[in-house]
Amino acid sequence: MAAWRLRRAGTALAASSALAAAAAAASAWSSASASDSTPVALGAARQRVTQPGAAAPPRAAQLAALAGSTAAEPLDVLVVGGGATGCGVALDAATRGLRVGLVEREDFSSGTSSRSTKLIHGGVRYLEKAVFNLDYGQLKLVFHALKERKQVIENAPHLCHALPCMTPCFNWFEVVYYWFGLKFYDIVAGRRLLHLSRYYSVEESVELFPTLARNDGDRSLRGTVVYYDGQMNDSRLNVGLACTSAVVGAAILNYAEVISLIKDESGERIIGAHIRDALSGKEFDTFAKVVVNASGAFCDNVRKMANSDVVPMICPSSGVHIVLPDYYSPEGMGLIVPKTKDGRVVFMLPWLGRTIAGTTDSSTAITMLPEPHEDEIQFILDAICDYLNVQVRRSDVLSAWSGIRPLAMDPSAKNTESISRDHVVFEDYPGLITITGGKWTTYRRISSE
Ligand SMILES: Cc1cc2nc3c(=O)[nH]c(=O)nc-3n(C[C@H](O)[C@H](O)[C@H](O)COP(=O)(O)OP(=O)(O)OC[C@H]3O[C@@H](n4cnc5c(N)ncnc54)[C@H](O)[C@@H]3O)c2cc1C
Numbered sequence: 001m002a003a004w005r006l007r008r009a010g011t012a013l014a015a016s017s018a019l020a021a022a023a024a025a026a027s028a029w030s031s032a033s034a035s036d037s038t039p040v041a042l043g044a045a046r047q048r049v050t051q052p053g054a055a056a057p058p059r060a061a062q063l064a065a066l067a068g069s070t071a072a073e074p075l076d077v078l079v080v081g082g083g084a085t086g087c088g089v090a091l092d093a094a095t096r097g098l099r100v101g102l103v104e105r106e107d108f109s110s111g112t113s114s115r116s117t118k119l120i121h122g123g124v125r126y127l128e129k130a131v132f133n134l135d136y137g138q139l140k141l142v143f144h145a146l147k148e149r150k151q152v153i154e155n156a157p158h159l160c161h162a163l164p165c166m167t168p169c170f171n172w173f174e175v176v177y178y179w180f181g182l183k184f185y186d187i188v189a190g191r192r193l194l195h196l197s198r199y200y201s202v203e204e205s206v207e208l209f210p211t212l213a214r215n216d217g218d219r220s221l222r223g224t225v226v227y228y229d230g231q232m233n234d235s236r237l238n239v240g241l242a243c244t245s246a247v248v249g250a251a252i253l254n255y256a257e258v259i260s261l262i263k264d265e266s267g268e269r270i271i272g273a274h275i276r277d278a279l280s281g282k283e284f285d286t287f288a289k290v291v292v293n294a295s296g297a298f299c300d301n302v303r304k305m306a307n308s309d310v311v312p313m314i315c316p317s318s319g320v321h322i323v324l325p326d327y328y329s330p331e332g333m334g335l336i337v338p339k340t341k342d343g344r345v346v347f348m349l350p351w352l353g354r355t356i357a358g359t360t361d362s363s364t365a366i367t368m369l370p371e372p373h374e375d376e377i378q379f380i381l382d383a384i385c386d387y388l389n390v391q392v393r394r395s396d397v398l399s400a401w402s403g404i405r406p407l408a409m410d411p412s413a414k415n416t417e418s419i420s421r422d423h424v425v426f427e428d429y430p431g432l433i434t435i436t437g438g439k440w441t442t443y444r445r446i447s448s449e
Contacts, residue, residue, distance in 0.1 A: 061251075069286050073287075075100060077090075077289070079102040079103070079292045079294055083108075085435055085443055089102075090102040090252060102242070104256065105278065114234055114235035120148075121441055123141065123145055126138045126141055126145075127188065137422070139188070159240065160230055165229055165334040166336065168387055170222060171219065175223055200226060202221050202223055205223060209335060211388050212335065217386070258273045258302060261273050269431040270432040272285055289431070293432060298366065299406065302434070303434060314366065314406055316365070319360055319361060320400060321356050322380055323398040332350060357381075364404060372402040377400055408437040423438025423442070
């Protein structure tokens with residue numbers, strides 16, 4: 001049913017713009033290959049972006065474009081939310097030649113999109129699940145994410161790069177297990193491989209990662225397997241997407257909140273949104289043929305604006321990261337423990353001259369500013385101290401943050417870790433399409449869908 005409605009929404013979009021005919025167009029202007037580009041719209045977008053001195057129009061112009069839409073002359077798409085998903089949707093739609101608006105109630109990337117682990121990854125863990133559960137869906141997810149990993153790094157090389165990640169092995173079974181697993185990860189990446197994974201002896205490993213412990217309790221290190229994923233500056237990438245969308249022609253406004261949705265006279269279809277400009281306090285209406293709800297963990301709030309009886313679909317899970325001094329990890333090498341004592345994954349990654357460590361995965365309430373709890377910070381410290389030869393102290397924690405994963409609820413799932421990280425796109429009210437879940441890594445794919 002949802003798929004049928006979505007196709008119908010696609011038809012509405014196509015009808016609204018001749019340029020949308022090339023529906024299989026590129027997901028982002030900079031990544032399109034010759035065969036998947038929308039010749040006119042994408043060409044024009046490229047020209048605008050590469051023009052010397054290209055800059056996003058001032059805020060007043062963006063506001064005027066949004067407020068200037070009418071029921072008779074609506075925008076093609078109005079996006080709610082300026083995170084990775086929302087800005088990705090705006091850029092994708094604008095490069096197809098559609099008239100696009102986007103509103104973000106805070107600043108761009110102020111939600112989950114700036115609180116991630118900052119990895120552009122296929123998901124080694126999901127690959128493991130795919131193999132052991134014989135889950136083709138998870139395998140496809142990893143395959144697509146690996147494809148996107150390469151593309152995102154190529155699109156924004158000033159903000160993204162390949163990062164070697166070391167997996168410590170404390171018995172020979174682990175060496176064989178991780179070696180084969182990560183070789184399989186390389187194989188699934190295929191042509192999009194960043195670098196081949198390989199085994200390093202204990203001596204080589206401690207040379208590469210001097211703070212790595214040679215013993216974990218009564219177990220001795222047997223070596224490490226190093227594989228590659230990508231690392232990104234998530235918030236800057238997000239702001240880059242917002243600015244690029246604006247340069248290409250979308251009306252993009254931050255500090256503007258959707259406070260209600262506008263329905264047509266019969267009440268059967270969403271035709272726009274009532275918006276409050278947080279800077280001036282003024283309210284205005286924006287009309288659009290389709291409203292895309294990309295408000296992340298808050299997507300149920302927006303859905304309820306259309307239908308107060310809607311069943312919530314977000315199962316929020318909080319992920320905490322902490323920032324530690326630079327000496328915890330060498331520059332240019334991450335450490336990944338796929339299974340801590342309680343079976344969770346822990347990362348230590350070099351980040352802007354410091355080390356970030358994380359993450360947790362626990363149920364949480366949905367709030368604007370989720371706070372990292374002391375027990376979560378302590379959990380990360382306890383988890384990493386087993387693998388390091390330096391004293392891990394609470395006083396070393398320079399800062400901490402928490403982000404909410406907008407996981408889409410699967411009623412049969414027992415805990416948030418077992419919920420698929422795949423995204424969901426559906427229209428549960430005519431004219432309102434909700435996009436949630438997924439990963440930063442796959443924002444282009446999610447947006448183009
Ligand atoms: C701890 C953690 C680690 C992660 N690590 C990774 C990783 O390493 N790699 C990876 O690929 N993915 C990772 N992810 C997943 C990734 O960060 C998210 O999937 C992605 O950022 C979601 O983006 P979004 O745009 O859907 O949501 P958000 O970034 O939350 O954006 C939604 C926006 O909507 C706005 N909004 C809400 N309501 C309204 C309204 N009424 N009007 C206007 N605006 C509104 C909010 O202010 C918010 O800015 C991680 C997630 C978490 C939580």
